[in-house]
Amino acid sequence: MLAKxxxxxxxxxxxxxxxxxxxxxxxxxxxxxxxxxxGGDTWVPGPVDKxxxxxxxxxxxxxxxxxxxxxEFGNITKTLVPPDEAQVIPLLRTxxxxxxxxxxxxxxxxxxxxxxxxxxxxxxxxxxxxxxxxTLGTAEGGRKVVLFGVNLFxxxxxxxxxxxxxxxxxxxxxxxxxxxxxxxxxxxTVLYPVEYKNITKSLYQGGNWINxxxxxxxxxxxxxxxxxxxxxxxxxxxxxxxxxxxxxGFDKIVNSIPEGTSPRGVTKAQAQAxxxxxxxxxxxxxxxxxxxxxxxxxxxxxxxxNQLF
Amino acid sequence: xxKLFLCLLFVAPALFSCENSDDTLFEESADTRLNAxxxxxxxxxxxxxxxxxxxxxxxxxxxxxxHFKFNDQNRVVMYSDFSAETAAKPKESSYRLKAxxxxxxxxxxYSYLHILSDPNPDVNGGGVGEGLQSDFExxxxxxxxxxxxxTFVGRKNQSRLVLTKATQAQATAYANGDLAKAVLFNNIxxxxxxxxxxxxxxxxxxxxxNQQTRTIKLTWLEGNVPKNFTTGYYFAGASxxxxxxxxxxxxxxxxxxxxxxxxxxxxxxxSAGGANTVVQxxxxxxxxxxxxVRRWWQEPVESGGDWRTxxxxxxxxxxxxxxxxxxxxxxxxxxxxxxxxGGDTRYEVFSPIFFTADALFQEYGHLxxxxxxxxxxxxxxxxxxxxxxxxxxxxxxxxxxxxxxxSGYYLIQTSETTYDMVSAKDAKAWISWE
Numbered sequence: 001m002l003a004k005x006x007x008x009x010x011x012x013x014x015x016x017x018x019x020x021x022x023x024x025x026x027x028x029x030x031x032x033x034x035x036x037x038x039g040g041d042t043w044v045p046g047p048v049d050k051x052x053x054x055x056x057x058x059x060x061x062x063x064x065x066x067x068x069x070x071x072e073f074g075n076i077t078k079t080l081v082p083p084d085e086a087q088v089i090p091l092l093r094t095x096x097x098x099x100x101x102x103x104x105x106x107x108x109x110x111x112x113x114x115x116x117x118x119x120x121x122x123x124x125x126x127x128x129x130x131x132x133x134x135t136l137g138t139a140e141g142g143r144k145v146v147l148f149g150v151n152l153f154x155x156x157x158x159x160x161x162x163x164x165x166x167x168x169x170x171x172x173x174x175x176x177x178x179x180x181x182x183x184x185x186x187x188x189t190v191l192y193p194v195e196y197k198n199i200t201k202s203l204y205q206g207g208n209w210i211n212x213x214x215x216x217x218x219x220x221x222x223x224x225x226x227x228x229x230x231x232x233x234x235x236x237x238x239x240x241x242x243x244x245x246x247x248x249g250f251d252k253i254v255n256s257i258p259e260g261t262s263p264r265g266v267t268k269a270q271a272q273a274x275x276x277x278x279x280x281x282x283x284x285x286x287x288x289x290x291x292x293x294x295x296x297x298x299x300x301x302x303x304x305x306n307q308l309f
Numbered sequence: 310x311x312k313l314f315l316c317l318l319f320v321a322p323a324l325f326s327c328e329n330s331d332d333t334l335f336e337e338s339a340d341t342r343l344n345a346x347x348x349x350x351x352x353x354x355x356x357x358x359x360x361x362x363x364x365x366x367x368x369x370x371x372x373x374x375x376h377f378k379f380n381d382q383n384r385v386v387m388y389s390d391f392s393a394e395t396a397a398k399p400k401e402s403s404y405r406l407k408a409x410x411x412x413x414x415x416x417x418x419y420s421y422l423h424i425l426s427d428p429n430p431d432v433n434g435g436g437v438g439e440g441l442q443s444d445f446e447x448x449x450x451x452x453x454x455x456x457x458x459x460t461f462v463g464r465k466n467q468s469r470l471v472l473t474k475a476t477q478a479q480a481t482a483y484a485n486g487d488l489a490k491a492v493l494f495n496n497i498x499x500x501x502x503x504x505x506x507x508x509x510x511x512x513x514x515x516x517x518x519n520q521q522t523r524t525i526k527l528t529w530l531e532g533n534v535p536k537n538f539t540t541g542y543y544f545a546g547a548s549x550x551x552x553x554x555x556x557x558x559x560x561x562x563x564x565x566x567x568x569x570x571x572x573x574x575x576x577x578x579x580s581a582g583g584a585n586t587v588v589q590x591x592x593x594x595x596x597x598x599x600x601x602v603r604r605w606w607q608e609p610v611e612s613g614g615d616w617r618t619x620x621x622x623x624x625x626x627x628x629x630x631x632x633x634x635x636x637x638x639x640x641x642x643x644x645x646x647x648x649x650x651g652g653d654t655r656y657e658v659f660s661p662i663f664f665t666a667d668a669l670f671q672e673y674g675h676l677x678x679x680x681x682x683x684x685x686x687x688x689x690x691x692x693x694x695x696x697x698x699x700x701x702x703x704x705x706x707x708x709x710x711x712x713x714x715x716s717g718y719y720l721i722q723t724s725e726t727t728y729d730m731v732s733a734k735d736a737k738a739w740i741s742w743e
Contacts, residue, residue: 043383043405043417067403068417070446070465079428079439079465084419085402124419125428128438151419 183236221274246302369442389421390544535596673697689717
């Protein structure tokens, strides 16, 4: 025991002396403050940079990268192009109006700044996948959200805006994506009640969701085809659809389920009941976990969207 | 024993680390030199008082002309010969120099240069998800820099970008919309005839431009012998520039300039080799490849294949003039139109092919007699009968009626495996077979 203690002290002594000895001839490490690329890329800031700083970074601690950096994108073999500068502010302003402000008003800045993703990465074009689909957006670890197709984005007042096409495009594309990803952050922080998983437990499709249309999926009690991938996607798709469609829109989806029994044996009444149960759990989850009145949040999101389109 | 080793382990660094002067080959650190290099490259780009004339050679083919003006605020203003709009209206975007595996020049927000790279085929007519395989991030190599000319290599597709210092007159020309005048040349596609000719000096050339691949083919006769010349091209200032000049006897053509365009009547004028010329319609080739019709007809007979076209007839300037792409048969979708020569004994078959998820179907079609080959190089097709439930009107009937046009067709071989079948009546209708 004693021997052990001695040897410990001895080692510590050696450790200290080796540090002392080796530091006897310390060299300067050079101009560390001037290593290229350290601390990120630099350029002369312009109006877009100022807008991002004033409207996102200062109030919400969120950065948005719109200048090209291939390595921000998950798959660097894909051909992408950077956003057109003229598109950046309209897109980010839309996201702020239809996502940031409703949450801040409903749940407070502390909540929002704590949980919102901090890095937005923008790509001008879509990401094309081998099987013919395109990727709309991706999220990594609740910190970073990548939005594709920024150059295709159009809202009221922009040149070439076509209400019929563009409103649903922006809704289903950018706003759906951001509400979807934020939903993931929330349930990854505090999981939703397990009863949610029992509602349509036997009907999840896994990777086969891609072969289903939204209409098919709704007959089984899923709000979108993608919902049927797994429990978590189902939960956040419910959040995204309920917020971007609004209460009336969601009711319309539930009521539009046709008569009869789905190929997988679900009746109209069962499918509608499943969607209503899921809705109730989402609402209760927001109230009990985050103290957010979901229906009030829904009204704010939908209200801001009505101004944009 | 073990402890002894451990002790040595600790002592060792103490002994070695006192002697650690790291003499370097260079006087300054790598980072300092890299920063200096980046700054000098930027200075070179910015210091050109009238900007740079640029040519890019995308991996996907073609050649495109640009004019860039860089400033020291990471901004660049450019013109591009991609379209009438990009040639007329300058666009400002951003750029930066960055130390990557090599020092790199990045055009980092969307500009005319990115149009070529855009993976959306609606933007540039390129492949889905890859565009024209061009670049907007470029490596800078030490030997790429010369005082008047700079050559960069694309990081993704290895496209070459060559910058040449512009003169004051050239910069003024871009600002005055000269490039927009040059791209008036693109209106040549508005001539309705397949064949077009220009006369330069006393030589008549057949001119065959391909605007997607950016090539021009010129054909002329020496006595009765046809000669061909093919070159890539791009636009700079008010001119179309050949990548290589045509030297034909005493005549040298480097490109075309002084364009004027009149829509009605269709008339494109320009000067070539110092002489003025006007593009004229022609209803037959300058030199008919008389053997082409038999080659075309014989090929599937021997290989057992067929000729296919997705769009059917182009007529009077309209692609898929009869709308064959909208054909349907019950629940089956249109795939392509097929022509199967029958050989010397059997019927010729002209029919649409339909598809479902897992199979192709030939539901109906038109049968033709063995064709007539004329001495002047035409093929004449005539009706024999039909099979299946042939519709009584619509795209299929319009197509077959034109196919049996009694003047017949010339066959123009456009590549080893493709032919254009051009109406001998007026050269305003054709099918591209592949």
